[in-house]
Amino acid sequence: MSADPFHQADVVVAAIRNAIEGNPQLAALHQPEFRGNEWEYVKDCLDTGWVSSAGKYVEAFEARLAEYTGSKYAVAVVNGTAALHICLLLAGVNAGDEVIVPSLTFVASANAVSYCGAIPHFADVSEVTLGIDVNKLEQYLSDIVINRDKQSFNRHTGRPIKAVVPMHSFGHPVDLEPIVQLCERFNLVLVEDAAESLGSWYKGRHTGTFGRLAALSFNGNKIVTTGGGGAILTQDESLARQAKHLTTTAKLPHAWNFDHDQIGYNYRMPNLNAALGYGQLERLPSFLNRKRELTARYFGEFAKVPGIRLFIEPEFAQSNYWLQVLMLDSPDIGLRNEILRRTNESGLMTRPVWTPMHKLKIYESSPSMPLPVTEELAKRIINIPSSPNCAGEE
Amino acid sequence: MSADPFHQADVVVAAIRNAIEGNPQLAALHQPEFRGNEWEYVKDCLDTGWVSSAGKYVEAFEARLAEYTGSKYAVAVVNGTAALHICLLLAGVNAGDEVIVPSLTFVASANAVSYCGAIPHFADVSEVTLGIDVNKLEQYLSDIVINRDKQSFNRHTGRPIKAVVPMHSFGHPVDLEPIVQLCERFNLVLVEDAAESLGSWYKGRHTGTFGRLAALSFNGNKIVTTGGGGAILTQDESLARQAKHLTTTAKLPHAWNFDHDQIGYNYRMPNLNAALGYGQLERLPSFLNRKRELTARYFGEFAKVPGIRLFIEPEFAQSNYWLQVLMLDSPDIGLRNEILRRTNESGLMTRPVWTPMHKLKIYESSPSMPLPVTEELAKRIINIPSSPNCAGEE
Secondary structure, X not given: OOOOHXXXXXXXXXXXXXXXXXXXHHOOOOOOOOOOOHHHHHHHHHHHOOOXXXXXXXXXXXXXXXXXXOOOEEEEEOOHHHXXXXXXXXXXXXXXXXXXXXXXXXXXXXXXXXXXXXXXXXXXXXXXXXXXXXXXXXXXXXXXXXEEXXXXXXXOOOOEEEEEOOEOHHHOOOOHHHHHHHHHHHOOEEEEEOOOOOOOEEOOEEOOOOOOEEEEEOOOOOOXXXXXXXXXXXXXXXXXHHHHHHHEOOEOOOOOOOOEOOOOOEOEOOHHXXXXXXXXXXXXXXXXXXXXXXXXXXXXXXXXXXXXXXXXXXXXXXXXXXXXXXXEOOXXXXXXXXXXXXXXXXXXXXXXXXXXXXXXXXXXXXXEOOOHHHHHHOOOEEEEOOOXXXXXXO | OOOOHHHHHXXXXXXXXXXXXXXXHHOXXXXXXXXXXXXXXXXXXXXXXXXXXXXXXHHHHHHHHHHHHOOOEEEEEOOHHHHHHHHHHHXXXXXXXXXXXXXXXXXXXXXXXXXXXXXXXXXXXXXXXXXXXXXXXXXXXXXXXXXEOOEEEEOOOOOEEEEEOOEOXXXXXXXXXXXXXXXXXXXXXXXXXXXOOOOOEEOOEEOOOOOOEEEEEOOOOOOOOOOOOEEEEEOOHHHHHHHHHHHEOOEOOOOOOOOEOOOOOEOEOOHHHXXXXXXXXXXXHHHHHHHHHHHHHHHHHHHOOOOEEEOXXXXXXXXXXXXXXXXXXXXXXXXXXXXXXXXXXXXXXXXXXXXXXXXXXXXXXXXXXXXXXXXXXXXXXXXXXXOHHHHOOO
């Protein structure tokens, strides 16, 4: 590691500027772009008065999303957190269960578990994928799991372990096949947190189609945005029907009666937001191409910089490169902070990875395996400007 | 009551047609109208790229809402259910508490209580307001409440009773002053479910400003819509700050760090939806005027019809008349259904009141006082077309 963090930070600023061609307009972390039919579709909602829960764009958006991802079903909801909450409920997660979640994730992954009254149980991640390290997890579960009636229990807490929720961090797919096998071996439901990975593929198949259920997000900083929004993917017709039912107050269909057969949620995506997303999905291929071009530029720039490397997708993955990841060769919070400070002061928006979940007071008493890689990565990762337009207009 | 429901239904169809001047375009229950600056503001979001959680319209919408209602603070959220959920959490409702809710309400009122792990305890309503009957509630609480350390406990269940959540049904204000007094007497927190009552006033003061907290809704069928949306009103700066914090993942402010000090929610309203609502609020006075004009027309028509009357605001209230309410003089499910069938077949959208909460399987085991008026009103109420444009264009 360089002995001079000031110099190192200067080098990073220069490398980013070179890659994005010095245009300060392009220096946001991830800026949405509306250059397609978005306005036409949004305006159509206002013209027709269909802005809310009913309207054609919700269905059209769901259909286009299913088609693009190759998922049999897609259910649009109000945001990614809501999507994950419903996925977990439909996975059978009950109050008092444990759910395996990476510690290196956005807080919504753990919160969605809490909303079910369940307890997140934190797993370490791999430096190669930034997601759950399946080898470590398998070893760990072999140690702590007792199998009773084909159900896994944590021998230390006595609680059932119900599901595993890998997160495809910054769009980079985790190694899904061994996770699928692990879930089969331990009778755990696989729920993919694909909030960041629309447009990311694992061995030719879209992320979010491996789990029994998966959650997508279309927040404003995501690769495709609906303002706020999310979706549930599943290959199971019954689960898709239940997802729609639970997210629309569990109202039974009737010409006028109000009967609700479950404690449901008001999680539907408004038609206005779906219209925006419908237009955005048309633009996704362009966004992905330009983000790969940006990756190539950053790769070229950072290949010359000692002590730092750009995260590159592993062989099995085609990543959407939602957020570009710089990794210091070794943990160095001083250098990390100096780079964050200098880049942000220079108008280049950067940020560190999330505080690991087990370091938040609200989750410090949750069970976890040893988390050495998570703790190291928390001091090594910096996200840098990643918008499609950083690689130019279409 | 008429012996001939077929004839009675014909009379109702004719009366509605007369009031709305026979225009079938106007026959929706409540249709939004976008004839103001909504386009301009929504397009501004797309032009600037600010469609999501950050952006000027969320703040502008909150400020305009606070100004209009005379509330010190307004916090925009993703929908009315989310607003009520957060209101209850901030009212101190904990798992295992009981919360007084009218049985005659939309299911979200009870669900929001369930989301807190608390138990809705159902109150009967008054025929004069369609909301909680405060005299009955006072009598009932005097019977069942044990006071310990200035806290009310249900002597039958042993659980704390924490809050009262009156709902201003169809926009018609409940009798708030005696409810405020009752809450003081029994140390209960008053949370107003004002989801339907934007533009409704009680003795000159806006509904939703009497409780410690209140929830508004801007769903597509509401008097003002944001596509999907809601807001929390409060007069307490600390509660307003907490509401914003809890609805935005409880993230602590920092230039780049991700620290969250509570299990928060992703309940923020997107800027895109706030822009629509900002435009809609400019139009609210026009909506209210035309809805009062419609009320006058309906009143004129139904004054001639025996066995049925139009619900009119009590003396203390100025109602937004969100949804017009027809009331059969006495419970008659056969007549009610015949009117519903005939009006809907004639292209006039009508609906009954919600199935009372204590009649839903999911809440049938919840505690409740005797609910005779609720049960009667469930067989007496019919909502009829109520859009502003039923009384003509501006």
